[in-house]
Amino acid sequence: MNGEFHRIKRLPPYILAEVNGMKAQARAAGEDIIDFGMGNPDMPTPPHIVAKLVEVAQNPRAHRYSSSRGVPGLRRALAAYYARRFDVDLDPDREVIVTLGSKEGLANLAQAISAPGDVILVPNPCYPIHTFGFIIAGASIRHLPVGEAREQSFLHYLERAVRHSIPKPLALVLNYPANPTAEVVDLDFYREIVDYCRSREIFIVSDLAYAELYFDIPPPPSILQIPGARDIAVEFTSMSKTYAMPGWRIGFACGNRRLIEALARVKSYLDYGAFTPIQAAAAAALNGPQDCVDEIRGIYKSRRDVLVSAMAAAGWDIPPPKATMFAWAPLPPAFKEAGSLEFSKLLIQEAKVAVSAGVGFGEYGEGYVRIGLVENEQRIRQAARNVRRFLSGAGVNVPPAPLKRAAGS
DSSP: OOSOOOHHHHOOOOOOHHHHHHHHHHHHHTTOEEEOOOOOOSSOOOOOHHHHHHHHHTTTTGOOOOTTTTTTTHHHHHHHHHHHHOOOOHHHHHHTEEEEEHHHHHHHHHHHHHHHTTHHHEEEEHHHHHHHHHHTTTEHHHEEEEEGGSSSEEEEEHHHHHHOOOOOSSSEOOOOOTTTTTOOHHHHHHHHHHHHHHHHHHHEEEOOTTTOOOOSSSSOOOOSSSGGGGGTTOOOEEEETTTGGGGGGGEEEEEEEEHHHHHHHHHHHHOOOHHHHHHHHHHHHHHHOOOOHHHHHHHHOOOOOOHHHHHHHHHEEEEESSBSSEEEOOOOOTTTOOHHHHHHHIIIIIIEEEEEGGGGGGGTTEEEEEEEEEOOOOHHHHHHHHHHHHHHHTTTTOOOOOOOTTTOO
């Protein structure tokens, strides 16, 4: 009775928990911690979406059990979004399912399609559920380096992994725009990967949660735009970032009918679907005016620009991300040897700034930290001032502070 449960034994200690514990302890002591650690959107949900929630919640019938697959109106709304955004026609009855956020959907799909002994190909560094959803299901993981960790083409690592995997991999996970690296890809990338995986009967699980958070580049594509992709691919999207609805827990899976049906079968045993007023509000978001999406994107872009310029002035060069709500920041050279976890702990102790250690996203994330654009511009500038003092005190060569311009100059 004292042995650890099998699936729990397969989960390593949560690396980011140590930093989260320090953050909570500092706040309990009354310290003001500027928190870039969690990708938790801080903007209010647009008013017309909230208004629809309130309206539908007034109907007593809306408080009954909902549908595990999602109400038809919401599935049709997601199909309409794919038609106008990606020129992809989806059958809302057989190729779309509503999930309790994309994270829940990914984990339940892992339970539906994988078993002990199956091999899943997962990018590294990656969002943890991409790995641990399948680990919890009992599968084995083979990592493929992405971002700066990749010295050769992604297809090179994919081919090598398939060649050396026994049994043949069941599925490949993709995530572009990527969390945490903010890497983006084009349709040529997807075409090459789809052709390769179709020829070898390998499923593709694509996470497109950040499709609408992009800056200075064309809108990121969907893998379902590639002819034949639906033969092997399913794609997850989310309302959380696009419409500032993280706590609402609404996401979608769409694409391959076999995978959608497998996910629906598992979900039918686990949930009755999201609260109906939330689903109605999500449909209003997808079907309604999209200027709120442009506004949210603009706020993230402005925060990105302030972060990059303010941290550069503080002595920390951070590449501007092309997409997502994150910056993937290399450690200042003086802290390379310390590592991302130790650097993250020092930032909390000395600069009162919380970030996510790159190693928490996989071994190839070492040498980086992830910075969420979840504080306003004033707080970002304050964080940069704190970081500047910390780096100067640590003996880092920090450039002179910019002179303030006189009023009217």
